[in-house]
Amino acid sequence: xxxxxxxxAFILDDDQEKIEYAADTKVSNAGTFTFNKExxxxxxxxxMQLLRDPTVKFAGYKHPHPLVHKILLKIQTTSSQRLPTxxxxxxxxxxxxxxxxxxxxxxxxxxxxxxxxxxxxxxx
Amino acid sequence: MPxxxxxxxxxxxxAPHFISFILSETDTSMANAIRRIMIAEVPTLAIDLVEYxxxxxxxxxxxxxxxxxxxxxxxxxxGSMRRVxxxxxxxxxxxxxxxxxxxxxxxxxVEFELDVNFDRVNQTRPEQERDLPLTVTSTDLKSNxxxxxxxxxxxxxxxxxxHDEGISIVKLGPGQHLKLKAFARxxxxxxxxxxxxxxxxxxRFWPIITINAEACGMLTMEQKQExxxxxxxxxxxxxxxxxxxxxxxxxxxxxTFTEDLKTTQEAMKKRPEDEDFVSVVQSTDRFVFSxxxxxxxxxxxxxxxxxxxxxxxxxxxxxxxENGLK
Ligand SMILES: [Zn+2]
Numbered sequence: 001x002x003x004x005x006x007x008x009a010f011i012l013d014d015d016q017e018k019i020e021y022a023a024d025t026k027v028s029n030a031g032t033f034t035f036n037k038e039x040x041x042x043x044x045x046x047x048m049q050l051l052r053d054p055t056v057k058f059a060g061y062k063h064p065h066p067l068v069h070k071i072l073l074k075i076q077t078t079s080s081q082r083l084p085t086x087x088x089x090x091x092x093x094x095x096x097x098x099x100x101x102x103x104x105x106x107x108x109x110x111x112x113x114x115x116x117x118x119x120x121x122x123x124x
Numbered sequence: 125m126p127x128x129x130x131x132x133x134x135x136x137x138x139a140p141h142f143i144s145f146i147l148s149e150t151d152t153s154m155a156n157a158i159r160r161i162m163i164a165e166v167p168t169l170a171i172d173l174v175e176y177x178x179x180x181x182x183x184x185x186x187x188x189x190x191x192x193x194x195x196x197x198x199x200x201x202x203g204s205m206r207r208v209x210x211x212x213x214x215x216x217x218x219x220x221x222x223x224x225x226x227x228x229x230x231x232x233x234v235e236f237e238l239d240v241n242f243d244r245v246n247q248t249r250p251e252q253e254r255d256l257p258l259t260v261t262s263t264d265l266k267s268n269x270x271x272x273x274x275x276x277x278x279x280x281x282x283x284x285x286x287h288d289e290g291i292s293i294v295k296l297g298p299g300q301h302l303k304l305k306a307f308a309r310x311x312x313x314x315x316x317x318x319x320x321x322x323x324x325x326x327x328r329f330w331p332i333i334t335i336n337a338e339a340c341g342m343l344t345m346e347q348k349q350e351x352x353x354x355x356x357x358x359x360x361x362x363x364x365x366x367x368x369x370x371x372x373x374x375x376x377x378x379x380t381f382t383e384d385l386k387t388t389q390e391a392m393k394k395r396p397e398d399e400d401f402v403s404v405v406q407s408t409d410r411f412v413f414s415x416x417x418x419x420x421x422x423x424x425x426x427x428x429x430x431x432x433x434x435x436x437x438x439x440x441x442x443x444x445x446e447n448g449l450k
Contacts, residue, residue, distance in 0.1 A: 010312070018440070039160075044156065045157045047153070049127065088445055089442065089445050092438055094126050094127050096435065098128055098130070103435065106133050106427060109133040109145065113138055117138075
C-alpha cells in the first residue's frame with residue numbers, strides 16, 4: 001500500500017533538478033555531482049571515463065541505497081585551472097562520441113555479416 | 125584533450141531472435157552499460173490496462189490481466205526495409221505520462237479486443253474436438269493498430285513447422301465467456317519486467333590463453349592429457365600430429381575461468397616457483413555478447429536501440445551540465 005511508485009526510479013520528482021553540484025569545502029579543485037534518477041549504468045561509465053583523463057586526480061561514485069534513486073559522483077582535478085565541471089563535460093562528450101562510433105560500427109558489422117551469410121533475411 | 129575510444133564490433137551470428145557479437149577496444153563500464161540498458165531501458169509495448177466486459181472463466185480478472193501483460197507485443201515500423209538505428213517503438217509512440225490526452229489516445233496506446241465465447245466457438249469446431257476445453261491465446265487479441273500485434277514466430281515457415289497457436293491465456297469450458305479490452309502502452313522494464321525486450325542479455329570475457337611451449341616440453345603426453353582433462357570447459361586440446369597443447373578453436377564460447385587448471389598444473393611443477401605451463405586470464409577489453417529477444421523486437425534492433433538510448437541519455441546529461449549547473 002505504501003510501496004513507492006516504480007516509475008520513481010527514472011522520472012524526476014516535482015521540482016527536482018537532474019544534476020546538482022556542491023564544491024568540496026575542504027579539498028581544493030573538488031566537488032560532488034548528484035545525478036538524480038540515475039544508477040550504475042551511467043555512474044560507472046562516467047567514473048571510468050573520468051579516470052582516463054590525466055587532469056583528473058580522483059573520480060569515484062556511489063549509489064547510496066537501492067531505493068534512493070540517485071548517484072553521487074566525486075571529482076577532484078589536478079589544478080585550479082581545470083574545474084570538475086569541465087572534466088565532467090569532457091567525459092560525457094567523449095562517451096557520446098564513443099557511442100556514435102559504436103552505432104556506426106554495429107550497423108556496419110551487421111550489414112557485413114548479412115552480406116557474407118546470405119540467409120534470405122535481408123528481405124525480411 | 126579528448127580521451128575518446130574507438131571500440132570495434134564483430135558480429136558472430138544474427139537471427140531475428142538472437143544476436144551474438146564481440147565488442148572490443150573498450151572497457152567493462154561500456155559493456156556493462158550496454159547490457160544494463162538492453163535489459164532495463166529499451167522501450168517496448170506491453171499491455172498495461174485491461175477493461176473486463178465479461179469473465180466467467182476459472183481465472184480471476186487480475187490473474188488474466190497479469191498474463192496479458194507478459195505477452196510480448198511487437199511493433200513493426202512501417203516499410204519493412206527500414207534501417208533506422210534503434211528502430212524501436214519510441215518514434216511511433218509517446219510515453220503515456222508525457223501525452224497530452226486525458227486518458228489514452230492512439231499516440232500513446234494501442235487497443236486490443238478479445239471476445240471468446242466457448243459455446244459459440246464450439247459449434248464451429250470439428251467433431252473430435254467438440255466439448256474439449258478451449259484455449260484462449262494471444263492470437264485472439266485483435267489490435268486496432270495494423271503495425272502492432274502480439275509477438276509470434278518471426279516468419280511463416282517457422283510458424284507452419286511449429287503448429288504454434290499463440291501464447292495461452294486461459295482455458296474455457298462450456299458456458300464460459302471472456303470478453304475484454306486491453307490497452308498496451310510503451311514503457312521500460314525499470315518499471316515492470318513485462319517491458320523487457322530481452323530474455324537473455326549477457327557478455328563473457330574473452331579468454332587469453334597462453335601456452336608456455338618451453339615449459340610444456342618437459343611434460344609427458346599423459347601429463348598434457350591431464351591438463352586437457354583438468355578444464356571442465358574443454359578450452360585446451362592436444363594436437364595429435366605434434367603432441368603440443370593448443371587452445372581449442374571455440375575456447376571463447378566455453379572458458380569459465382575456473383581454478384581447476386591452476387591446481388592441476390601446480391601439482392605437476394617440480395618447484396612451486398616454476399613458470400606456469402598454461403595460463404588463462406580474462407581480457408579486460410574484449411567481450412562476447414549474447415542477446416536473445418523475447419519476440420517483442422528483433423535482437424539487432426534491441427542492440428541498436430540500447431545504443432540510441434545511451435546516446436540520448438548522454439546528450440541529455442551534457443545539456444544539463446552546460447545549462448543546469450553554475
Ligand atoms: Zn495519449
